[in-house]
Amino acid sequence: MKSRLFFLLSGEHPTLPKAEFRAILESEGVKFRVLEDATQLLRVEVDPSCVDAILRRSALTRICCLEIFRCQADIGEILREARNASYEGLLGEKESFSVRVSRVRGASPHINGMTLERELGAIIPGKVVDLRNPSKEFLGILTDDLFAFGLKLGEIKPGVFVERRPCRRPFFHPTAMPAKLARCMVNLARPKPEMLILDPFCGTSSILIEAGLMGYRVMGMDVKRRMIRGSVKNLSRYGVDWEGLVVADALKNPVRQADRIVTDPPYGRSATTMGVAPNELLRGFLSFVPELLPRGGFVCLAAPSDVGLRDMGIEAGLRHVESHFIYIHRRLTREIAVFLVP
Numbered sequence: 001m002k003s004r005l006f007f008l009l010s011g012e013h014p015t016l017p018k019a020e021f022r023a024i025l026e027s028e029g030v031k032f033r034v035l036e037d038a039t040q041l042l043r044v045e046v047d048p049s050c051v052d053a054i055l056r057r058s059a060l061t062r063i064c065c066l067e068i069f070r071c072q073a074d075i076g077e078i079l080r081e082a083r084n085a086s087y088e089g090l091l092g093e094k095e096s097f098s099v100r101v102s103r104v105r106g107a108s109p110h111i112n113g114m115t116l117e118r119e120l121g122a123i124i125p126g127k128v129v130d131l132r133n134p135s136k137e138f139l140g141i142l143t144d145d146l147f148a149f150g151l152k153l154g155e156i157k158p159g160v161f162v163e164r165r166p167c168r169r170p171f172f173h174p175t176a177m178p179a180k181l182a183r184c185m186v187n188l189a190r191p192k193p194e195m196l197i198l199d200p201f202c203g204t205s206s207i208l209i210e211a212g213l214m215g216y217r218v219m220g221m222d223v224k225r226r227m228i229r230g231s232v233k234n235l236s237r238y239g240v241d242w243e244g245l246v247v248a249d250a251l252k253n254p255v256r257q258a259d260r261i262v263t264d265p266p267y268g269r270s271a272t273t274m275g276v277a278p279n280e281l282l283r284g285f286l287s288f289v290p291e292l293l294p295r296g297g298f299v300c301l302a303a304p305s306d307v308g309l310r311d312m313g314i315e316a317g318l319r320h321v322e323s324h325f326i327y328i329h330r331r332l333t334r335e336i337a338v339f340l341v342p
Helices: 016-027 050-057 075-084 113-123 179-188 206-213 225-237 278-292 309-315
Strands: 003-009 032-038 041-046 061-072 096-103 136-143 146-155 196-199 217-222 244-247 260-263 298-304 319-329 332-340
Touching: 003 016, 003 050, 003 136, 003 146, 016 041, 016 050, 016 061, 016 179, 016 319, 050 061, 050 146, 061 075, 061 136, 075 113, 075 146, 096 113, 113 136, 179 206, 179 260, 179 298, 179 332, 196 206, 206 217, 206 225, 206 260, 217 225, 225 244, 278 298, 278 309, 309 319, 309 332
Parallel strands: 096 136, 196 217, 196 260, 217 244, 260 298
Antiparallel strands: 003 041, 003 061, 032 041, 061 146, 136 146, 298 332, 319 332
C-alpha cells in the first residue's frame, strides 16, 4: 500500500543524493512517484517498506518521514493544516513525543522554529511531551517556500561514516575514497542482492568495504601488492569477507565475469598508473567492460572531468546513464559516471 513519504537529503552535493535515492529504489524493484523535488527534500508516493532499504543502504539520505501534511511556509497556513490533519494511529495512548523543526539553508527566516515547535506540539493529540527521549518524533522541514510535516520513521547517523574515514583504517593511503562517496557509487551501480561487485583498481578497498557492509559479494584487484595487503587489513577490520583479492593488471584482467563494476581508477596524480597514460588506462579498461558484465549490468567509475569519460564509455559500446561532477580543488573536478551494458 503506497503512502506519502518525504526524505531529508544531504546537502553535500547538488545531484548525488537524489540520484542515489532513485538508484536504490530502482535496484530494489520499488515503484515510486516523485511528488515534489525541493532543495534537500524529496516528497514521494511509495510503499513505506522501502524505508528499510534506504536506511540500510544510503549514504546521502539523512531522515525518512511519513508525511502528515505539506503546505506553504506560512505560519498561519501551517497551524491551520496541523489542526485539520489526522494523527490517528501515529501515537499510542502512553507514548511520548517531541516536535522538531529543521531549516534547510536558511529557508523561511520569517518563521521562528522554536515557537513553531511549541505550537505544533500543543496541537498534536498526545499528552506526554518528552524532548530528551521521546517514543516518537514529529519533524517539520522548511525548505524553499514550503513546509513538510511528518512522523520520523528513521535516521542515518553521520557517525557511522566518520568511523570509516580512510585515516581511521589500519591501512591508509592519501588517494583513498571517503566512505560516503564509495557507498554512493556502489548504490549508483544498482546492485541487487547476492550480486558480485568487482573493483579492478581497489587500492585500499574503500568501495569493497561499503559494498561488503551492504551485503554484496566483493572482489578486488590492484597492480600493487602493497595495496592488496592493505586491503586485507582494511576489509578484515570491518568484518567484510571477500571472494578474491588479486594482484593483477586491470588491462590484463584475470576475472571472467562480475555482476557490477564500481571503481576509482588511478589518475596519475597521487596514484600511480604504472607508466600508462590515464586516458589510455581508462579507454583500455572500458573496452573490457562489455566482456565482464552481463547485458543490463552497470558500471560506476570516477575520473577527472577533463578526460572525456562519457565519450570513452560510449565509444566502448556502453550506454551512458548519468554523470555527476565533484569539485575537489583547483586542478581537479571528479566525474562520477554510470554506464549500462546494452
